[in-house]
Amino acid sequence: MRVLVTGGMGYIGSHTCIQLLNAGHDPIIVDNLSNSKPLVLDRIQKITGRRPGFVLGDVCDKRFLINVLQEHKVESVIHFAGVKSVGESNSLPIKYYENNFIGSLRLIEAMQSANVTSLVFSSSATVYGDPASVPIKESFPIQPTNPYGRSKSMVEQFLQDFQHANSDWSITLLRYFNPIGAHDSGLVGEDPNGEPSNLVPYIAQVAFGKRYSLGIFGNDYDTPDGTGIRDYVHVVDLADGHLAALNKTINTPGTHVFNLGTGRGHSVLEILRAFEEHSKLKIPYSIKPRRQGDIAKCWANVADAHKILQWKATRSLATMIKDTWNWQVMNPNGYDS
Ligand code: NAD
Ligand code: UFG
Numbered sequence: 001m002r003v004l005v006t007g008g009m010g011y012i013g014s015h016t017c018i019q020l021l022n023a024g025h026d027p028i029i030v031d032n033l034s035n036s037k038p039l040v041l042d043r044i045q046k047i048t049g050r051r052p053g054f055v056l057g058d059v060c061d062k063r064f065l066i067n068v069l070q071e072h073k074v075e076s077v078i079h080f081a082g083v084k085s086v087g088e089s090n091s092l093p094i095k096y097y098e099n100n101f102i103g104s105l106r107l108i109e110a111m112q113s114a115n116v117t118s119l120v121f122s123s124s125a126t127v128y129g130d131p132a133s134v135p136i137k138e139s140f141p142i143q144p145t146n147p148y149g150r151s152k153s154m155v156e157q158f159l160q161d162f163q164h165a166n167s168d169w170s171i172t173l174l175r176y177f178n179p180i181g182a183h184d185s186g187l188v189g190e191d192p193n194g195e196p197s198n199l200v201p202y203i204a205q206v207a208f209g210k211r212y213s214l215g216i217f218g219n220d221y222d223t224p225d226g227t228g229i230r231d232y233v234h235v236v237d238l239a240d241g242h243l244a245a246l247n248k249t250i251n252t253p254g255t256h257v258f259n260l261g262t263g264r265g266h267s268v269l270e271i272l273r274a275f276e277e278h279s280k281l282k283i284p285y286s287i288k289p290r291r292q293g294d295i296a297k298c299w300a301n302v303a304d305a306h307k308i309l310q311w312k313a314t315r316s317l318a319t320m321i322k323d324t325w326n327w328q329v330m331n332p333n334g335y336d337s
Helices: 011-022 039-048 062-071 086-091 093-114 147-165 199-208 235-249 268-279 303-309 317-330
Strands: 002-006 026-031 053-056 076-079 118-124 170-176 178-180 214-217 232-234 254-260 285-288
Touching: 002 011, 011 026, 011 039, 011 235, 026 062, 062 093, 076 093, 076 235, 086 093, 086 147, 093 118, 093 147, 118 147, 118 235, 147 170, 147 254, 170 235, 178 235, 199 214, 199 268, 199 317, 214 268, 232 235, 232 317, 235 254, 235 303, 254 303, 268 317
Parallel strands: 002 026, 002 076, 026 053, 076 118, 118 170, 170 254, 178 232, 214 285
Antiparallel strands: none
């Protein structure tokens, strides 16, 4: 299948392109490289023996998108392009509503013009805000607590309204929990700009000696060891979830919503210990105040993804840590190494 992958040069998109190529699909990437590097294409080619199509451009540009969709005879779209930092979204809300909401709106307009009616959209567990209980089911209330989360929930709402009015379309909303890890070749992984805001890249950089110490944001949560619990899922499992969504939903008109996680939670201290065990290194840390907007516990109910997509995350926490560490050691400065 010819699949347009917006944001395909980024962390989750690049791993998804690898899995698409391995499965015999033809991905065409559209990316403005605002948070990724051209070298990703060489790395994908090295891993798969094939080079995905790549067109430099912005998803807010409707005319450009129509041209790409038509020229490449695209049959389906996976939409990753967007911005994703919760903290930054508080200070730069326009950037978030523009790239995430306007970008998605323009993409749908372009798809409509080009008569492409199948979409898989990157949403996030952040749309659930602070849930009343765990595990989180897809039917839980949508109550995001920051501009990033609201931009995602607005796109979800828009896509549902649009599909309601265009009943032949198939739209799948994938709510990711916490993607970590890297391709097991060590050639493709997460390459944060500057100081990482997420836990696992931060730990990897401390373990490698690039940063002095990990700050743990609170040890007084209502959890067994007092630190926050999240559902960490291997990025390659997540990539496979997109293939499952593509295959299962392309011929099934409707709006489909799935959590993608493992269904298990791990605390910050558990992740730290797992990293120490694998790297055989002592990772210095100190307890800091809670981070504003953080919640105590978040993990997924993944029954729908199992049942309907026949998708299940298979990689263990040990594998996620091993692959993160391998990527860090092979690429001390990310793609600039
Ligand atoms: P990423 O930043 O690594 O990848 C996003 C890609 O989109 C980058 O290559 C960037 O250059 C590109 N891009 C950004 N704005 C664009 C625009 N206007 N036009 C064209 N390209 C643009 O992020 P990621 O971690 O791979 O996340 C992919 C998607 O998944 C995002 O939509 C993100 O919100 C969502 N998501 C990520 C996480 C996570 O923890 N990584 C969790 C839940 C949801
Ligand atoms: N944490 C620390 N120190 C750090 C970074 C994080 O203690 O330096 C803690 C956090 O307090 C939290 C846990 O590690 O308890 C995980 O934090 P992350 O920043 O790695 O992940 P979040 O769960 O906060 O958010 C991530 C993405 C969001 C996405 C969400 C979906 O950043 O974009 O997962 O669940 F929406």
